[in-house]
Amino acid sequence: FSFLTNVNSKLSLHDTFESCIEKTLQSPLEYTIVPHAYDGIKHFYMRPDLQLLQIFRCDTPMYGLAVRPGFEYTDDMLDKTVIVSHPSPINLIKYFTRKDVTFDLVNSTSAAAKRVKDGLSDIALTNELARQKYGLHFVKTFKSIPMSWSLFGKGEIHDEN
Secondary structure (H helix, E strand, O other), X not given: OOOOOOOOOOOXXXXXXXXXXXXXXXXXXXXXXXXXXXXXXXXXXXXXXXXEEEEEEOOOOEXXXXXXXXXXXXXXXXXXXXXXXXXXXXXXXXXXXOOOOOEEEOOOHHHHHHHHHOOOOOEEEEEHHHHHHOOOEEEEEEEEOOOEEEEEEEOOOOOOO
């Protein structure tokens, strides 16, 4: 980020973007980064207590279908097996496989991969970082998603009433 060039920073992950925003407003965090694929981002632009500091592009890691080591995957499983995924990338299945798949939705691609690792699901739609973290294998890869992001910081509230 050109805005943050030569700034010493620490990354902090939270369960929701809303919780990141609240932490930014309460001062434990200075900034919140939100992908434009997140539907709720529209609300952040409207808030007078936030300001948009920068927009930038940073593509996602590779996305694909991941399974546990030793799991016997076949393409016909897409017709009958529930796939665990975060809601945002599920159209990758439609575009790359032309299948109408059933999903079990979770709050992150990492949570999807962890469910497969823990044996709670057999197939996850996840990204390369989560696949590596949980020791899974891709049986299909789709693409790295071109993504733009917004950087928010604390805004100025001007009471003009």
